[in-house]
Amino acid sequence: MKNYRIGIFGLGTVATGVAKILKEQSHIYAEKFAVSFEIVQVVVHNLDKKRDPKTSGLTISDDPKTILDNPDIDIVIELVGGKTAAKTIIEKSLKAKKHVITANKDLIASQGRKLSRLASENHVGLFYEAAVAGGIPILRALSTSLASDDIEQINGIINGTSNFILSQMRQKQMSYHDALTLAQEKGFAEADPTNDVDGIDAAYKLQILADFAFGKQINQKDIQMGGIRTITQTDLQDVAELGYEIKLLANATIIANKLALSVEPTLVPKDHPLASVQNENNAVFVTGKYAGGLMFYGPGAGEFPTANSVVADLLSLVNSGDRPAVFNSHPDSEVSLAGPKDRIASRYIVLTVTNRPGAMHKLSAFFLMSNINFRNIRQYDPIGETTRVVIITYPASDAQLNPVKTTIKQARGVKIIHEFKLLIEPKGGQRD
Incomplete structure (x- = not known):
């Protein structure tokens, strides 16, 4: 049996979920994969913050060097979020020949290719399945099962907060403000919900999806964006009478070899599978030239869905040996961005x-x-x-x-x- 030693940056909701899964499933991983995982060190920003009692046995520090300079740590899991500090952590880890797993959508959207090349140069793996759509293994599917297909379109409900708000407005005739307050009370929305309700969070994820599906690295400014703040009960009633549901939809479509990208409220016909996706759940509907329409569905928020994706990356990493394991290996695509006449x-x-x-x-x-x-x-x-x-x-x-x-x-x-x-x-x- 091979033992892997792990260092984790961050001990928030997702990191706590990772620690719980690794502890509870340790005997299964030993029997099924002949591997064991040991969380050697956790680094946090605030040592005084109250933690989940189940993490009490972990060694916690506020010094990044306890992970980065520790030769006994094989794998780094980055779960601090943001760009600046996370980028430094990942770069230093890769240069130190440590494999890295991250759920950082903001950073991967803008620096994914660069960091993937750095991982390859250092003969280590960079994994980031958890950066998109919570527990849904959509990146793995695009890079393996659908790699032989020509993807024509991706439509995704990939922000659980906005979908929860719209669902509550529709189901319970709540105002936007009341539905947002409920989402905050349940922990689905931050005190400042801007990234979720204005489509910014979904746009980061769409950047990553477009890279995987079409081999095109894009900037957020290339995405047409709109949010859900102005949607009212009157709008929801109107579209329901017309046979639709309103969803904050991330869309990437190839039109005559041009790529149109948007994250905005969209009318979805009630007979389309995406119309039935409710509350904090996520779904990605992929249309391929040969496979046709495929929908990937699952929870997009909460402690365990994203944590499970992190652990799935961990298992994928250790089962691929020591060779580089980089999801994003697309060359620059010849597909150009759609203009006003193409959309x-x-x-x-x-x-x-x-x-x-x-x-x-x-x-x-x-x-x-x-x-x-x-x-x-x-x-x-x-x-x-x-x-x-x-x-x-x-x-x-x-x-x-x-x-x-x-x-x-x-x-x-x-x-x-x-x-x-x-x-x-x-x-x-x-x-x-």
Whole structure:
């Protein structure tokens, strides 16, 4: 039996889960894989912080050198998050010939390739399955089972916090504010929820997914982004009547050899598998040229889902011997990024229109000038001097829609409240 000695940076929720799993499953790993794991050292920022009682037997320090300069430690698990300190930890660990496992989506999204090369140069492994979608092994699937396929599209609900909020709003008719408060009480949302509700967290994960699926390293500025703060009960009721659910969806689609990327509220048809993903769960729907549509589903938040992915990487590492084990080995792809004329989708647009004769005719003319046709239009009873209007268009490009938005912005008596895309065209054509 081979014994592996581990150093862990961080002892938060995920790291505590890792320690518990390794302790509880030690006999199984010994019997099944003939390996044992010993957590030699843990390094934390604050020694005085209250810890889970089950971690009381661990050796804890606030000095990184107790791991980085310890020749007896074979594997480093980085779970401190952020970029600056984590990057230093990972680089020093790799240069010290230590294998590294991390769940750091922010860092891997921007530095994944560079760190992977550094791992390869030092003949050690860098693993980061846990950086995307909690306990779902999506990166492993893309790099192994789906490596022979041509991936055409990835759609993911990959932020458990935003999905929990939208689910609670839909199921319990809660306001956005009340649903957010509940998510914070349950530990799904931070005191500052910006990264989750504005799509930033999901965008980091989409960067990693795009790298794996399409061999394209992208910047976050290349992703069209929108958040869920402005979604109301009225919006949820409207789209439900039209046959959809609203999800904060991460999307990467190949269109004529161009890659379109977005993280934004999206209308998902109720008969699509992603529409049924509720609360803090995550799901990634992959469409391949040969495999067709495959959905990977599982919990995306909490102590054990992400911790289990960390341990799965640990087992993958030790079962591959001492040779380099780097997930991200794609060369730079020739796929270019999609421009405004390439990004085509049906749109769900909510406007307020001044309640006066000819206003609707004027609104229709704005869209007609850009050759955008309506698939569905609803005009609600006036509230005061304005009327709420909901439009679903036939497929149109951003290049077509942008002049309409500019015209409306400059016009009197018309205002766009929301503009969301539709995931796919409903089956059977027009849906009213």
